Amino acid sequence: MQILILAGGKGTRLRPLTLHTPKPIVPIANRAFIYYQLDLLRPLNVDGTLEVLLSLSYQPRKIEETLTHEELGGITIRPIVEPHPLGTAGAMRNIRSRVTGTLVVFNGDILTDIDLRPLLDRHRARRAAATLVLVNVADPSAYGVVELDAEQRIRQFYEKPAPGVTSASSINAGIYLLEPEVIDLIPDGREYSFEYDLFPRLLASGLALYGEVTNAYWLDIGTPERYRQANADVLHGRLRRYPPESSPSLTADGSLVDAEATLKSGVSVIRSVVGANCYLEDGVSVVDSVVLAGSRIAEGSRLSSSIVGRGVHIGSHCVLRDAIVGDKSVVTDFSRLG
Numbered sequence: 001m002q003i004l005i006l007a008g009g010k011g012t013r014l015r016p017l018t019l020h021t022p023k024p025i026v027p028i029a030n031r032a033f034i035y036y037q038l039d040l041l042r043p044l045n046v047d048g049t050l051e052v053l054l055s056l057s058y059q060p061r062k063i064e065e066t067l068t069h070e071e072l073g074g075i076t077i078r079p080i081v082e083p084h085p086l087g088t089a090g091a092m093r094n095i096r097s098r099v100t101g102t103l104v105v106f107n108g109d110i111l112t113d114i115d116l117r118p119l120l121d122r123h124r125a126r127r128a129a130a131t132l133v134l135v136n137v138a139d140p141s142a143y144g145v146v147e148l149d150a151e152q153r154i155r156q157f158y159e160k161p162a163p164g165v166t167s168a169s170s171i172n173a174g175i176y177l178l179e180p181e182v183i184d185l186i187p188d189g190r191e192y193s194f195e196y197d198l199f200p201r202l203l204a205s206g207l208a209l210y211g212e213v214t215n216a217y218w219l220d221i222g223t224p225e226r227y228r229q230a231n232a233d234v235l236h237g238r239l240r241r242y243p244p245e246s247s248p249s250l251t252a253d254g255s256l257v258d259a260e261a262t263l264k265s266g267v268s269v270i271r272s273v274v275g276a277n278c279y280l281e282d283g284v285s286v287v288d289s290v291v292l293a294g295s296r297i298a299e300g301s302r303l304s305s306s307i308v309g310r311g312v313h314i315g316s317h318c319v320l321r322d323a324i325v326g327d328k329s330v331v332t333d334f335s336r337l338g
């Protein structure tokens with residue numbers, strides 16, 4: 001079984017968090033994001049032949065260095081660095097010579113607990129060329145919207161449609177089951193997008209394209225709001241795979257505080273994540289926020305709905321609300337951000 005994780009994007013909407021940390025390895029609940037995707041894929045490794053192709057472009061070495069052998073648990077990972085960003089479909093074309101059968105493609109920023117096995121069975125039973133996993137969301141405008149017919153065949157695809165273009169609410173979940181003939185439609189060696197280039201071509205090709213709507217937990221972690229949401233959802237057991245009781249370090253206030261963080265007197269941490277080697281001085285309060293490793297928050301500062309990168313120094317008596325602070329920044333005493 002072969003999986004391709006598209007992990008080469010620049011993570012622009014998550015800046016400044018992604019300036020020094022590519023999106024596939026930003027920490028969610030103090031663990032690099034890519035491990036959640038590998039957890040999901042591990043059950044597919046029934047015969048020990050699971051191969052995960054990792055297509056990289058933006059800061060590839062950091063991703064390669066993060067993947068440690070113990071955490072991989074028997075999965076073969078093959079990083080493939082693109083000569084230049086090839087786009088979502090170009091990345092698939094780039095690995096064509098390695099593909100031996102049905103390929104499962106994953107956007108590298110999808111947090112989900114979907115079970116892929118029944119989808120693979122149906123994909124094969126129907127002899128589909130491509131099956132797109134779909135999910136219903138309240139506001140589809142930030143995604144690729146897919147219209148199906150009564151047989152679940154894909155009729156139309158609209159990437160990030162303007163208001164009024166379609167009334168469909170099923171969106172492309174960024175998980176595709178593809179046969180090699182689909183990859184053959186992609187031109188070699190140039191930037192090519194799945195959403196804008198390949199999909200229209202696929203619709204015109206007459207190949208059998210199906211959509212499968214899932215009710216599983218699903219979230220694209222690629223904006224600050226959704227990044228915080230992902231942390232909260234993992235903490236609170238909204239993914240079946242990570243029930244809260246599996247995290248003994250969760251505090252009574254629903255927070256995850258790394259064992260190597262120091263909390264001085266009167267500190268309150270509520271529904272938040274605090275990373276290793278953080279130092280929170282007297283009276284600091286952190287609510288609905290994520291504070292990454294090695295950051296220091298001086299006395300009396302209050303954070304809510306905020307994200308603090310690695311190695312940040314926040315001075316005393318600051319107020320951060322809906323703020324996002326990049327790695328190694330210094331925020332002076334009495335600042336108000338957000």
Ligand code: GDD
Binds near residue numbers: 172
């Ligand atoms: N290897 C490689 N090379 N990967 C890339 C490249 C590239 O040039 N460009 C983007 N990617 C990766 C990103 O790292 C990400 O994991 C994935 O492709 C999707 O890119 P995003 O930038 O996150 O796209 P999006 O979220 O706006 O939209 C996509 O995902 C939605 C679901 O979350 C589209 O596929 C939408 O149709 C879909 O609904």
Ligand code: MG
Binds near residue numbers: 107221222
């Ligand atoms: Mg995305």
